[in-house]
Amino acid sequence: MEESAAPILKVRNLNKQFGGGCAKCDNPADRKLEKNYCPDCGxxxxxxxxxxxxxxxxxxGIVGESGSGKSTLMRCMxxxxxxxxxxxxxxxxxxxxxxxxxxSSQQKRYIRNHMMGKVYQNPVLGLRMGFTSIGNIAEKMIAAGNRNVGAMEARGSELLEKVHIPVHRMKEAPKNFSGGMQQRVQIAKALSNNPPILLLDEVTTGLDLSVQANVLDLIKHLQRELNISILLVSHDLGVIRMLADRTLVMLDGSIVEQGLTDQILEDPQHAYTQQLVHSLL
Structure with a gap:
């Protein structure tokens, strides 16, 4: 990875608030919050x-406790x-x-369908559980303007094979699959239009440890093979350690520390990061 090259994605001063704010929290300079919440107006x-x-x-990698804002960041992206x-x-x-x-919302749909793929923590959000697995992949391709049924079937089969879904189950609905298999179908769907960026939101949460390891291995392998850029959200530093080159640490809606993953794990600077790292040891 060449640091001198221009970034593929630049995000600056992203803000997301729920609620209208009030005189006590409208001005960031003298805002008095409890964590990231205004006790006066909610x-x-x-x-x-x-x-x-x-x-x-x-x-x-983006790491932080529940409520730190990392999944909201992914939803905005x-x-x-x-x-x-x-x-x-x-x-x-x-x-x-x-x-x-x-x-415009039309352009956002275009970006979402051509430039990005997302794998949700809950497969119900990323898949139509009653469609076939290959139908789920076709849906994303159709959204990007593909109309060639043969090409979509070929691409769907190729991707499902890549994520180790057996050929004889490609026409089966994900609702019949285990959690790990559902995540693998989501990954195949997210990759269907060759997006330069993949967003992974807590993709191993709730999976058995051995299944987690398989899904992480698969992501690592695909990332190297396709040279894709990944934004990876997790509350699990083990996942971050295995996959992320650099890491941002979020707390109460803000980034409190960032750097090379090894550096953050070996020499955390912020008290919250130190606490996270010690809980991993």
């Missing part, structure tokens, strides 16, 4: 001035929720000169 500041770069072929403020630039889209958050 507004929650889920993401506060989040800025980062993601480089081509890099895995960027994939347009599952509207960001309240901030900018994001994607190099393959309009030469990285257009703020993704300011695009």
């Amino acid at each position: 507004t929650v500041y889920s993401c506060r001035n989040i800025s980062f770069d993601l480089f081509a072929g890099e895995v960027l 994939y347009f599952d929720q509207e960001a309240t403020g901030g900018e994001a630039y994607l190099q393959p889209y309009k030469n990285g000169e257009s703020n993704l958050f300011a695009e």
